[in-house]
Amino acid sequence: MKTLKCDLCEVTVEGETLESWMEALLPHYKVAHSEVMNDSSKTKEDMEKWMVENKARFEAA
Secondary structure, eight states, X not given: OEEEXXXXXXXXXXXXXXHHHHHHHHHHHHHHTHHHHTOTTOOHHHHHHHHXXXXXXXXXX
């Protein structure tokens, strides 16, 4: 089990795998960072960049 901070704040979330960590992070993101979730200017490339960065953070933990 790995514990990582949210990439935008100090909240920590646990997950056994990257996918389970992202699932655990999603409810927090929807409430605390709804402006990011609802930002229509975000592109597919932005999402892919987020995935690459957070996969690296998860694997390094």
